[in-house]
Each structure stands twice: as C-alpha cells, then as structure tokens.
Amino acid sequence: MDDIARDLGISKRTIYQHYSDKEAILALVIQEEIKAQKCDMERLDSEASNPIEQMIFASIQMREMMANMSPTFLYDLKKYYPAAWELFQNYKHEFIIKNIRDNLTTGIELGLYRPDIDVEILSLLRIEQVVMGFDPTIFTPRKFDLMQIQMQFVHHFLRGILTEKGFEYYNTIKDKSAIEINTHEK
Structure with missing residues (x-):
C-alpha cells in the first residue's frame, strides 16, 4: 500500500477512502486482467488455423502474461x-x-485429437496443470522457470491427445512456436 500511495502521490488514507482494503484493490486489478485475458484469448482463437495452433498460441500468450508475474x-x-x-x-x-x-x-471433430479422450477430464487436467506450475511447494522458483514448466506441460499434454494426423501437423509447428517463444524472450 505504501508503494501504491507513493506512486500515485497520495496518502494511504486517501486510498482507503475509495477502497475498503488491499483485497478490494486486488480484486479490481484481477477483474481488469481477466477482461484483458478474455480479449487476448478470443483474438488468438480467431487467428489460429486449428486447435493445435490455438493451444500453442495460448501457451505463448501465457508466457507473455507471466513474464512479470511472481511464480x-x-x-x-x-x-x-x-x-x-x-x-x-x-x-x-x-x-x-x-x-x-x-x-x-473441435480437435476431435477435425481428426487432430484422438476420439477416445474424455473431454471433461482432460479439460480439468489441462487447467490444473497450469495452476500446478505456479505452486512453489512443487516447483521451487529458484530451481524451475515458470514458463519452461508451462511449455513442458502443454507439449506433453498435446502429445498425449494427438492422432497421427495431429502429430504430423504438430511437428511442423512445434519448432516454429519454440522460435517465436525464444524471440519473445529477447
């Protein structure tokens, strides 16, 4: 709160006249970030030519979002x-x-993902992989890079659900996506 007050050139008391506590400010920031993330995801979805590319694009977006985020x-x-x-x-x-x-x-319908996967289970698995990568009790920040964790998860996840057709396409873009990811780091 001291940093916020100093950056805004106001007192902490003035901040608390507008917000009940730190969590109220945090909730507002999170709401704004969620709005921005939704817009970014919708844009990426429209730019992706298929579900595999969409999954890779989402991972690249996540990498950019997490660049300045504490693990x-x-x-x-x-x-x-x-x-x-x-x-x-x-x-x-x-x-x-x-x-x-x-x-x-969509990936199943297009023959890119295996038809025998359980969509409900794997949807939950994928999101929990993302969340698990943030858990410092599992992946200590000193030992693991957050985005390296996330990229390992997405590539492992995709390889487990791809059909032969999907795997062929995946092999054509995985190296390109790695180049784009490395370019964003510089």
Missing part, C-alpha cells in the same frame, strides 16, 4: 485473498475450462 502469485492469492481467489476460480471455471473443452471437441 508464487496464485499460491499467495489462494492463501491470503479468498475473495480475489474466488474471482480467479470463477474465470477458470466459466471461461478457461470452457475454452479448453471447445478446443478438445
């Missing part, structure tokens, strides 16, 4: 800010999981 952000959010955590949970269940489910269904 412990979601863990701290859950532990210390329950109302703000609930906003994230609602977004996760109402938007992200639906997006993954739609991706899987």
Whole structure:
C-alpha cells in the first residue's frame, strides 16, 4: 500500500477512502486482467488455423502474461485473498475450462485429437496443470522457470491427445512456436 500511495502521490488514507482494503484493490486489478485475458484469448482463437495452433498460441500468450508475474502469485492469492481467489476460480471455471473443452471437441471433430479422450477430464487436467506450475511447494522458483514448466506441460499434454494426423501437423509447428517463444524472450 505504501508503494501504491507513493506512486500515485497520495496518502494511504486517501486510498482507503475509495477502497475498503488491499483485497478490494486486488480484486479490481484481477477483474481488469481477466477482461484483458478474455480479449487476448478470443483474438488468438480467431487467428489460429486449428486447435493445435490455438493451444500453442495460448501457451505463448501465457508466457507473455507471466513474464512479470511472481511464480508464487496464485499460491499467495489462494492463501491470503479468498475473495480475489474466488474471482480467479470463477474465470477458470466459466471461461478457461470452457475454452479448453471447445478446443478438445473441435480437435476431435477435425481428426487432430484422438476420439477416445474424455473431454471433461482432460479439460480439468489441462487447467490444473497450469495452476500446478505456479505452486512453489512443487516447483521451487529458484530451481524451475515458470514458463519452461508451462511449455513442458502443454507439449506433453498435446502429445498425449494427438492422432497421427495431429502429430504430423504438430511437428511442423512445434519448432516454429519454440522460435517465436525464444524471440519473445529477447
């Protein structure tokens, strides 16, 4: 709160005249970030030529989003800010999981993903992989790079659901996506 007050050139008391507590400010920031993420995801979905590309694009977007994010952000959010955590949970269940489910269904229809996968189970698995990558009790920030974790997860996930047709396409873009990812890092 001291940093916010200093950056805005106002007192903490003035901040608290407009917001009840830190969590109210955090909730507002999260709501704005969710709006921006939804717009970005919708744009990427429209640019992707198929579900495999869509999954890769989403991972690249996630990498850009996480570039300045603390690896412990979601863990701290859950532990210390329950109302703000609930906003994230609602977004996760109402938007992200639906997006993954739609991706899987379309991939099956196009013959890119195996028809025997359980869309409901794998939708939940995929989102929980993303969340698990933020857990510092599993992946300590000193030892693991957050985006390396996420990219390993998405590539592992995709390889498990691809058909031969999907795998052929995946092999044509996986190296290109790695180049784009490395370019964004520089």
